Amino acid sequence: MGRQDGTTRQVSAASVDSSSAPILHVDLDAFFASVELLDRPELVNVPVVVAGKSLRSVVTAANYPARKFGVRSAIPLSQAMRLCPHAIVLEPHFEKYRHYSAKVMSIFDDVTPIVERLGIDEAFLDVAGARGVFGPPAQIAELIRTRVFEQTGLRCSVGAASTKFVAKLASGRAKPDGLLVVPAAETLAFLHPLPIGALWGVGAATEESLRKRGLVTVGDIASTPLASLKRAVGEASGQKLHDLANGIDPRPVTTRAVEKSIGHEMTFEHDSVDGDHLNRELLRQATAVGERMRAGGWVGRTVVLKLRYSDFTTISRSKTIAEPTDLGRRIYEEVREIHSALGEHPPVRLIGVRMEQLSPSAEHQAGLWDADEGWREAEDTIDAVSARFGRGTLGPAALLKASAPRGDASNAHRIDY
């Protein structure tokens, strides 16, 4: 049907036997932009770009009219405006996106318990066990697409295949607003003509290195000996690429991946060499990280400082501490020490704090806290502080006030300061 561009993309649920394609990949179309347009229907046919206010921001999302001008996610806003000077720029509203995301994900949960979220606007569904109730996978896919639109006003695309990887490629091919079924027997015929960049894990760098070896299509990779592939891209990636190119992807749809790290980072409007300024930003981020860790019930052992200098070179310095912590104060002390050990350095464009080697905290095991509070508290801190004092301008006392936890006296030990 291809409601947005008039081409035929949708595969009729009746015309293809989808019984061998029980893994669905559902992807919301131009998600952030589409959510914004729910409130601005008059802009639906106008190029719209979602991006932050900063001069240094990049495109977070672009609707299809904007994409016709070559505007894509992740390109600098300045470049987007050169490509499409009359585009309307809207600021992102992440709270709203999370709200719609939750709504959509709950539609998935009604269909099958085996749902694997991928970021905010995508998910894999294993519907093998659902066919008794809802019919074959293609019919389930159409049911989902209908429900998502009726309950949210958003369009999504679905790929159905026998593996996660192929399902994801298929949803990409089905966009916008379509369904593509790739029965198991057609997997290789579907895969092999695709460019190598389509493979999961092949980005610009790997693509270039493989192209130099004369490899252009997925089929080329499939027929390359495993050993020479490994020599080209490394042991693990070589094996993975070879498998994917041959349609092999045994990864099951899993309901929940455990977090491995929690961090925040920020790019300054103007590069900074001011030590106090950098320290205040480190304190703000360390505090937010600590809040998220406590709310999620984690303690962490490795503190990472990330810096990007004005020439865009990026370094990281880490330290593993003996006693795992979830306290912003403690994280701040460590990251400050790491920073001062660096000595003099070029002006800083980006600064970030991350905690790694997470393990469940004792309090978490006692079952004290609500995991969903984490993001809200961290964002409250950043929003409140930024609103009152301006980004990166607060001192420790102001931060203490802004980040004091809500709640009762039993939470008193959570206060960092």
Next chain:
DNA sequence: TCTGGGGTCCTAGGACCC
């Protein structure tokens, strides 16, 4: 008006242990 912010995974070298 060059390049966000949230992450994961892999590699490679050195320390250290057996």
Next chain:
DNA sequence: TCTGGGGTCCTAGGACCC
């Protein structure tokens, strides 16, 4: 005494994804 080899942890950097 010119020199092994496996395993694990730590650190730094980079590719990649949404």
